[in-house]
Amino acid sequence: MNDLHLLPDEKIILKLRKHWILLARDTISTLLLAFLPLILLAVIQIMAPQFENFPNYLAFMSFASALWLLIIWLALAVIWTDYYLDLWIVTDKRIISVDQISLFNRKVTTLSHDRIQEVIVKEENFVQVFFKYGTLDIETASPTDGDATMEGIPNPERVRAAILAETLKKPSIQV
């Protein structure tokens, strides 16, 4: 069913998707575009009423509107898929970040708790503070793992606390 293979004794602590407000923002802005044919009809009626005398004007406008709505629907399906397949899983052993960049472009990153050095929470504007979501920057000690950034995380403070709680259970790295 999915490509994430957990270890036999691995326990999932948190499973997170981006905050719903990000999906709502993208969905509403795309849905607003669906009204473009109506706006176009109104503009034509005001600016160039002679076009309404064009033979079969309504049939052409219906065809164009139906085609436009279909395009909007396809865009919505892709937006929802991107949202649904973006996932972060915090287990008792590691953090798994799944980033669905586009169709057939998927990035799965894992960070071991014993490599985590610092977890930074960023809530950078009014909307993020009001809806309680933000960015989580995770800095690791490993030169190969690199750092991880989780954007649009709901309740980032709670997530940071959960990550730090798991990290503190692990033995520290010996230098």
Next chain:
Amino acid sequence: MDPLIAASLPLIVWAIFAASAALTTLLGALLTYHWFRYAHNPAAALLSVIIYASVSFLLLSGLLAATIAIASI
């Protein structure tokens, strides 16, 4: 309307309809693959397929009706 455009109009709208139907089907197949391959919840994947197919069918029916209306001019 230019007689040449008027004559080829049915062919153009049918070609646009066929391309739209093909694109919708192809994207549906790709999305279905993603939902069933990567989603953690089979019920959500199945529900997504049902909603996508239903809405796409409705919109394509509307486009077909408009296509027939133009082609029969």
